[in-house]
Amino acid sequence: MKMLEALNSAVADDSSLRCILLRAEGNVFSAGHNLKEIHSGNIESHRAVFESCNRLMLRLRSLPVPVIAQVDGIAAAAGCQLVAACDIVVASDTSSFSTPGGSVGIFCSTPGVPLVRNVPRKLSSYMLLTGSPISAQTAFTAGLVSLVVPKDKLEEETQCVVESIVSKSRAVLALGKRFMYQQAELTEENAYKAGADVMVNNINMADGQEGICSFVEKRKPHWTHED
Amino acid sequence: MKMLEALNSAVADDSSLRCILLRAEGNVFSAGHNLKEIHSGNIESHRAVFESCNRLMLRLRSLPVPVIAQVDGIAAAAGCQLVAACDIVVASDTSSFSTPGGSVGIFCSTPGVPLVRNVPRKLSSYMLLTGSPISAQTAFTAGLVSLVVPKDKLEEETQCVVESIVSKSRAVLALGKRFMYQQAELTEENAYKAGADVMVNNINMADGQEGICSFVEKRKPHWTHED
Amino acid sequence: MKMLEALNSAVADDSSLRCILLRAEGNVFSAGHNLKEIHSGNIESHRAVFESCNRLMLRLRSLPVPVIAQVDGIAAAAGCQLVAACDIVVASDTSSFSTPGGSVGIFCSTPGVPLVRNVPRKLSSYMLLTGSPISAQTAFTAGLVSLVVPKDKLEEETQCVVESIVSKSRAVLALGKRFMYQQAELTEENAYKAGADVMVNNINMADGQEGICSFVEKRKPHWTHED
Structure with a gap:
């Protein structure tokens, strides 16, 4: 919830803003919601988490500047949702994407919202119903990522995308x-x-x-x- | 018509049902409607065939359990429609998919319904307007199948999908x-x-x-x- | 504007017409609107250009015969739009596709109309927001072209598609x-x-x-x- 609130505050617009780049430290882009937090919460706190999450996803779309996700590692559940909700996704070839909520009894219903709008049905159904991950290359073929690049070129290739955006009006x-x-x-x-x-x-x-x-x-x- | 009725009866729900797996004997998954039956029929029997077929397609979606098509061979016309109407499709790499009705004067209009919702327009238009088949690999790239696997791994890989589903609630x-x-x-x-x-x-x-x-x-x- | 009017007149239906094939001379399929013409025009002439262009795109869809684009080279901006608006696209493997309008201050908003309906969002957003081109192979994977073939097989493969169409009713x-x-x-x-x-x-x-x-x-x- 803290991360969602931090992101919701951070992605505010400003007339000098030209592009937003989301990336993570370490080898997990995002593993999604914190199940321990959900475990200790009640219905009101659960609702607050998902409403904050929805707000973030819709805000990324409504922002006037392009939002890029740079993915290097695991993007799972609401982390995969966050990827799918950005405008452009640059992923290292060692990244993976999954919606495994069903395995812990919580179907990835909200991650499915941008997933089915980005990935063909037979693959998005497979991801949602089995929870199995897909590779960065399959994610590119399927349309979930814009560019898949070797891990050691990730910064350079992301920078090209950013430069291309900031060179425009x-x-x-x-x-x-x-x-x-x-x-x-x-x-x-x-x-x-x-x-x-x-x-x-x-x-x-x-x-x-x-x-x-x-x-x-x-x-x-x-x-x-x-x- | 007998096969459609048998399928419509077979895919009924039951609280102990966890997953449905559709597969065929031999090297044809399904070649679609029986043209000889259509030839000898009248408008009422034609309507009955397509209404039964529609009922089956919509039932697969509305069933509470995942429906998997295991394809090993040819899926043509309404057979390709059946594939596209399942939730998950596991295909052997020697399978092929086509909507060749136009060649015999009967455009694959109903197979086109799930096809255009699963396969990008330029490829689905090509399949529908020319009748040319696509390979399992192209079907995977295009999004018509969830997994394409070597023919000798088909049972094993399908079983993994089934196990993943039955391990969940x-x-x-x-x-x-x-x-x-x-x-x-x-x-x-x-x-x-x-x-x-x-x-x-x-x-x-x-x-x-x-x-x-x-x-x-x-x-x-x-x-x-x-x- | 002359080219748009010529195309709008040329793609008229006729009961003996069986198929339309659009191709270009030289190594540019189409680079889109003429910016010099737009530069020297006024709001009325700008509106006339885009209305004529819209008319052409919608006419291609409403024609009773299949429309094939044979692409060998660059399809940019409204040229990429024209490709995406045809029913079937056969491209040589050296072709490329782009929507680079943002670089000259004119976002490819109308090219985006068929683009987002043919190419997965993360790739169409990338093309529209950065202006970067994609290769014929990526365009095939993404669904923007129906067939990608070696340059020296382009005529032969296009002819196969045409023959398949004219053999039907x-x-x-x-x-x-x-x-x-x-x-x-x-x-x-x-x-x-x-x-x-x-x-x-x-x-x-x-x-x-x-x-x-x-x-x-x-x-x-x-x-x-x-x-």
């Missing part, structure tokens, strides 16, 4: 991330309709104009990062 | 499977909200309490398997 | 393609219900009857291609 990425999640829940026809408006607005933003001018003039863009 | 897996399909059709925000309630209820079930206690006490859990 | 593929997209936006239960009607109608079409008879009589079918 904060305002343009904010508009893009917001629409990306929004349109995914519309019918395809309505998504296209809404998309045309977003494109026209984007072109007429200060950083949209600057981007096109810099391209035509073959020079580097100077972003205002403002809406 | 029937009641916990039932709750988990039901919510997994239910939340997948909600918006992500509503899925999280509903998920928090499911987690709190799960923790306070007899087998939820037993699971957490056994974890804290470092012993094996003894499940009641009851809701 | 135009009317049956039209019914199948229409239902495939329609059912994908229903709940699974409603999709099955609607599917039973489609199957019964298909069996009782002239080409449905001819297909089943030819199968039972072990001869080649002779299609009318008529509804």
Whole structure:
């Protein structure tokens, strides 16, 4: 609960923020909820834990900046959920992912929420119903991670992703991330309709104009990062 | 029609049931509907066949226990649909999957229902529009199968999946499977909200309490398997 | 804008049309919108470009014949969108796919519409937020292309797909393609219900009857291609 509250406070927005990178010390990215804490709690404290967890997951999506998970090791249960809830995931090839709650009588129902939206059904069902882990390579094939890299290249490859993000306009990425999640829940026809408006607005933003001018003039863009 | 009726009767629930395993004799898992039967039938008999088939597919999802397809060979048309409609699929590496109905003038429209929900669009469109088969390895990459294993390991690997399921609480897996399909059709925000309630209820079930206690006490859990 | 209008006119239906194949000359399939044209335009012209583009994408889906993209080289921004909007994609192994608009201040919001419906979220977010390209092999693994083939086999493999399509009944593929997209936006239960009607109608079409008879009589079918 302390970790959830710390994360909920830490991922607040700020106009100078450009990107969030979540990583862990040691060889466990996150093993999820603390079963001892749940054991000693009551219904009210259980509800508070899961509501705090939901708040964190939805906040990662609604933040205007990209959220990257750098995974090196085990991501299990709500730890696997946290991975699946980030925008981009860079994992070392020795990492593994699992939703083993069923083995201790607590089915990974909330980890399943982002899991079934990221991993094909036959594999997400297998993970949820058996609790068996999948390797980083299988997680990449399945779509749960964006990039799988050798363990000794993890920092370097993550840094490339971060640099690619901070070289762009904060305002343009904010508009893009917001629409990306929004349109995914519309019918395809309505998504296209809404998309045309977003494109026209984007072109007429200060950083949209600057981007096109810099391209035509073959020079580097100077972003205002403002809406 | 006889096979559909036999399957519809066979997959009935029973409180001692823990898992269903569907497999075939020989090197065809299922080639789908019997075209000769359709040829000699009339509109009423055609409708009865597809309604019985729909009933079977939806029943597999609504059963409280996991349903595993063990595939060793050809799964074509409604046979491929049956595979896609199970919770978990273990396939030998010599298996193949196809929806070739268009070649005989009967587009695989109903097999397409679970196919497009399991396999990315460009591959499911290709399978449906050309009728070409895909290999077990491609089916795994695409998400249609959970595990692809060497033919001589098929029994052993399937048995591991079964053992993993029967080692868990029937009641916990039932709750988990039901919510997994239910939340997948909600918006992500509503899925999280509903998920928090499911987690709190799960923790306070007899087998939820037993699971957490056994974890804290470092012993094996003894499940009641009851809701 | 000229190219969009030319494509919009070219992809009109005609009862003798059986399949559409989109390909490019040279080593760029399409680099998307012309930024110089956008630079010199005004809000009205910007809106006209994106509405024409939306019209093309939705028309590809609503056409009664399969649309194949043959990709050999770069498919970027709206070029990647065009790929994702076709029914079937055959790509050479040296092709690449990207949505790099953010780098020039114009987030690939409309390319994202078919992208997030074809490519798992963690990879589509990565492509949209960083602009980094993915290889043909990764695009196949992710589900953005149907087949990836060696560059020197591209014509031959595309021709196999075309032949497979033209060997079938135009009317049956039209019914199948229409239902495939329609059912994908229903709940699974409603999709099955609607599917039973489609199957019964298909069996009782002239080409449905001819297909089943030819199968039972072990001869080649002779299609009318008529509804």
